[in-house]
Amino acid sequence: MSKQYKLGRRNALKAMAGIPVLGILGVEALRKTSYDAENDLRKEVIHELGLDDLLSSVKQITYQPGDLIRIGIIGFGVRGSQLSEALGFMEKSKFEKEVADQEASGEESLKSQIKHGNFNVAITGICDVFDLRAESGLATAQHDIFTGGEIAKKNTVKRYRHYHEMLADPNIDAVIVTAPDHHHATITMEAVKAGKHVYCEKAPVHREDEIQPLYETVKNSGMVYQLGHQIPQNAVFQQAREVVNRGLLGNISHVETTTNRNTPSGAWIRHRYNSGKIKPGDEATIDWKQWLGNAPEVPFSIRRYYSWARYSEYDTGLFGQLFSHEFDAVNQLLKLGIPDLVSATGGQYFYTEFGDIPDVLHTTFEYRQKGTTLTYSANLTSAKPRPRTIYGKEASMTIGGNMTLTPDGNSERFKDLLENGVVDPSRPMLEILEGSTLSDAVDAVSSASTSYYASRGLTSTHIGGQVWDVTSLHLKEWLDCIRHGGQPSANIEMAIQEAVVIAMADISYREKCRTAWDPENKKILRV
Amino acid sequence: MGKNLQPPAWQSGLFVVLRMLIGWHFLYEGISKLIHPAWSSLAFLAESKWILAGVAQWITSNQEVLNTVDFLNTWGLIAIGLGLILGLFTRWAAIAGTVLLALYYLFLPPFIGMETAAPQEGNYLIVNKNLIEAVMLLLIAVSPAARKFGLDTLFEKHNSPND
Numbered sequence: 001m002s003k004q005y006k007l008g009r010r011n012a013l014k015a016m017a018g019i020p021v022l023g024i025l026g027v028e029a030l031r032k033t034s035y036d037a038e039n040d041l042r043k044e045v046i047h048e049l050g051l052d053d054l055l056s057s058v059k060q061i062t063y064q065p066g067d068l069i070r071i072g073i074i075g076f077g078v079r080g081s082q083l084s085e086a087l088g089f090m091e092k093s094k095f096e097k098e099v100a101d102q103e104a105s106g107e108e109s110l111k112s113q114i115k116h117g118n119f120n121v122a123i124t125g126i127c128d129v130f131d132l133r134a135e136s137g138l139a140t141a142q143h144d145i146f147t148g149g150e151i152a153k154k155n156t157v158k159r160y161r162h163y164h165e166m167l168a169d170p171n172i173d174a175v176i177v178t179a180p181d182h183h184h185a186t187i188t189m190e191a192v193k194a195g196k197h198v199y200c201e202k203a204p205v206h207r208e209d210e211i212q213p214l215y216e217t218v219k220n221s222g223m224v225y226q227l228g229h230q231i232p233q234n235a236v237f238q239q240a241r242e243v244v245n246r247g248l249l250g251n252i253s254h255v256e257t258t259t260n261r262n263t264p265s266g267a268w269i270r271h272r273y274n275s276g277k278i279k280p281g282d283e284a285t286i287d288w289k290q291w292l293g294n295a296p297e298v299p300f301s302i303r304r305y306y307s308w309a310r311y312s313e314y315d316t317g318l319f320g321q322l323f324s325h326e327f328d329a330v331n332q333l334l335k336l337g338i339p340d341l342v343s344a345t346g347g348q349y350f351y352t353e354f355g356d357i358p359d360v361l362h363t364t365f366e367y368r369q370k371g372t373t374l375t376y377s378a379n380l381t382s383a384k385p386r387p388r389t390i391y392g393k394e395a396s397m398t399i400g401g402n403m404t405l406t407p408d409g410n411s412e413r414f415k416d417l418l419e420n421g422v423v424d425p426s427r428p429m430l431e432i433l434e435g436s437t438l439s440d441a442v443d444a445v446s447s448a449s450t451s452y453y454a455s456r457g458l459t460s461t462h463i464g465g466q467v468w469d470v471t472s473l474h475l476k477e478w479l480d481c482i483r484h485g486g487q488p489s490a491n492i493e494m495a496i497q498e499a500v501v502i503a504m505a506d507i508s509y510r511e512k513c514r515t516a517w518d519p520e521n522k523k524i525l526r527v
Numbered sequence: 528m529g530k531n532l533q534p535p536a537w538q539s540g541l542f543v544v545l546r547m548l549i550g551w552h553f554l555y556e557g558i559s560k561l562i563h564p565a566w567s568s569l570a571f572l573a574e575s576k577w578i579l580a581g582v583a584q585w586i587t588s589n590q591e592v593l594n595t596v597d598f599l600n601t602w603g604l605i606a607i608g609l610g611l612i613l614g615l616f617t618r619w620a621a622i623a624g625t626v627l628l629a630l631y632y633l634f635l636p637p638f639i640g641m642e643t644a645a646p647q648e649g650n651y652l653i654v655n656k657n658l659i660e661a662v663m664l665l666l667i668a669v670s671p672a673a674r675k676f677g678l679d680t681l682f683e684k685h686n687s688p689n690d
Binding site: 012014015018019021022 | 543547550551554555558562609612613614615676677678679680681
């Protein structure tokens with residue numbers, strides 16, 4: 001009996017051999033967890049930078065109820081259609097096709113977009129010189145896509161042949177100006193005089209002599225003006241602003257902005273489909289005289305109609321179309337304002353078939369009192385991306401859809417951290433990736449292989465766990481100001497600074513001279 | 528009779544050690560996923576190549592499915608790890624572990640031309656550590672020796688030497 005009992009106990013003990021192993025694992029796992037917590041470099045760096053509250057600096061999106069706003073769209077091209085979508089309106093057939101496409105590909109952008117709830121706006125007016133586009137606009141206005149919409153059904157939409165008719169109609173509260181650039185200033189001024197709020201696509205003006213009248217007219221009208229630069233609506237810009245405001249970059253000597261594209265469409269050659277077939281439109285269906293507006297009279301041209309951004313009569317090309325976004329992004333962040341001196345060189349070397357805008361540009365904007373130089377380097381025949389970069393004495397920042405902050409190897413401020421090897425000039429000490437969840441959005445000193453794709457930040461952003469089209473947020477800001485007062489971010493002051501900067505660069509390029517700004521007389525000087 | 532088929536004690540001992548080491552590996556992998564709430568299989572699945580790439584895409588495209596997969600993976604690892612260390616339901620734990628490792632292998636096989644954007648450690652050619660660990664678990668599943676020093680033995684009928 002006693003022998004059997006002994007054997008049983010031995011067996012039982014043998015059977016439990018795993019338990020001490022489990023115990024060791026448990027103790028070691030706890031030790032490792034507390035060691036990791038104490039040696040969390042990410043937290044240490046964020047704390048050292050004084051950015052513990054960085055994530056809470058993102059303002060949550062709130063809905064403030066208000067009366068219905070009746071919107072008229074002037075110029076229903078590609079951008080007009082995109083802005084309608086950002087407001088919650090889309091042609092039914094197009095919507096159904098896109099829902100099916102996104103369902104198949106697993107993409108969620110449209111799904112998350114329509115969940116946001118409506119902005120309580122109706123598109124009640126469409127004005128386009130081209131019948132086809134006007135009809136597309138009418139169909140768009142009649143189909144709302146935001147959850148709880150039903151606005152389109154309760155409101156009717158009207159086509160206006162001329163924008164003057166729309167501006168004269170008291171049933172329109174606000175207008176979106178998405179006509180080509182040479183119309184922007186004229187339509188904006190007439191609209192605010194007619195008591196309409198204006199959301200205008202960039203650039204704010206086309207010609208130098210439009211700048212001052214636009215400023216005074218909008219300023220005196222009391223109407224809410226918003227220029228169409230959605231990039232700074234990215235949540236990451238709010239965080240970048242905190243980093244800049246806390247002086248982490250040190251003295252900023254250089255801000256580098258770029259454009260890198262490599263397709264004919266990217267060079268605004270847009271009058272053909274990919275198949276090579278010419279797009280529709282002729283003098284019978286397009287009101288050519290209205291399209292030309294104040295521009296020099298020329299015979300109808302399908303090239304000019306679709307590829308207008310290639311002609312200096314209607315646009316400033318790279319400056320107005322793309323540098324405008326770059327400038328606004330940088331100006332919203334750094335409040336650079338108008339430079340003292342601008343010089344631009346470049347040429348039309350590759351796309352020489354028609355139009356006269358350059359496809360390569362190198363421009364410097366000197367802020368002599370600040371000791372800062374802004375550069376814009378653009379190339380329409382290479383798509384190699386170059387990030388938007390702010391160079392400071394202590395650290396440099398890249399900012400687009402993502403943000404990185406990298407210490408300078410010779411920084412005084414980060415000397416201790418550099419010496420201790422906590423941060424390293426060869427990689428970011430702070431990286432905020434768009435689309436990360438809040439808990440892991442701040443990624444400082446992560447693995448060396450952390451790769452990022454710094455987009456220009458033009459499409460969407462994550463706020464409060466939701467994906468937002470940044471254009472929707474930009475429009476919402478405008479609508480909130482119309483209903484509740486206040487100034488939107490891309491207001492007339494910012495727009496005028498941009499208009500002057502673009503005009504200085506464009507004149508420098510075209511007239512082959514340097515341009516200077518005379519702040520007293522508010523004039524651009526050729527020097 | 529049966530006594531002659533018994534492997535030498537040191538061989539059984541090594542099997543048991545191997546079982547516990549693999550158990551440790553599974554259990555800690557599971558625990559570390561549990562204590563990092565931000566962990567998700569998304570990054571791994573997004574890299575998936577070869578025959579299961581479609582399945583991976585389906586999982587990652589649906590948040591609920593992804594959450595379920597993450598939950599099953601974490602608790603699967605923990606359950607298998609506990610089973611192997613304690614020697615409890617050893618055979619089932621070993622088989623489940625083999626299946627899980629085979630899935631990891633198939634979602635991201637180290638075949639020529641299937642490099643991933645984020646290689647985890649070095650480069651492999653057809654044989655990687657997942658495959659080796661999977662075969663070792665299979666060996667544990669079929670070896671009675673590996674079930675010694677485990678709770679399973681309490682449920683087995685013991686033939687006392689006196690019988």
